[in-house]
Amino acid sequence: MLKFRACHDHWVKGMSWQDTGIYDFLLYLISYRGKPVDGGCQTKADLIARYDKLDAVFETIQRDGRFKTKQELGENAFRGRGCIYVHIGPQGEVFWGQGAQHRFSIAHILNLPFPAMLGMTHITGIPALKMLRREAQLLRGVEEIPVENR
DSSP states (O other): OHHHHHHHHHHTTOOOHHHHTHHHHHHHHHHHHSSOBTTTBOSHHHHHHHHHHHHHHHHHHHHHTSOOOHHHHGGGGGGGTTSEEEEEOTTSOEEEOTTOHHHHHHHHHHTOOOOEEEEEEOGGGTTHHHHHHHHHHHHHTOOSOOGGGO
């Protein structure tokens, strides 16, 4: 949850990315694991550029009041790229997956619905899928439920 906390501290509390501790943490991970993090970042300069880009994404989503649709993302939307991976747990609880911390943080901070792609579902959570799909359709204003989702 460090990335979520850093995003909150930066975008809500106004702290610099440096002061959130995210750069130090990620530089430690790079050193410890011996490989890039956060989409290929290997140096502090890479991290600064990455988080500057995240600021631009945040500002765009805040200005537009929504995330881009799959059609707007075009080829970048292949296999859910740009979506937040969500998983369904044993009791039907929803939780987000690895690689979605920044987008989930933006959605949470701005209180916006977000594009999601289903990742893993625990076998005992499968019955919850129909209910979750129905909730999503209601949020989108879909009146009729497709036959395969009934």
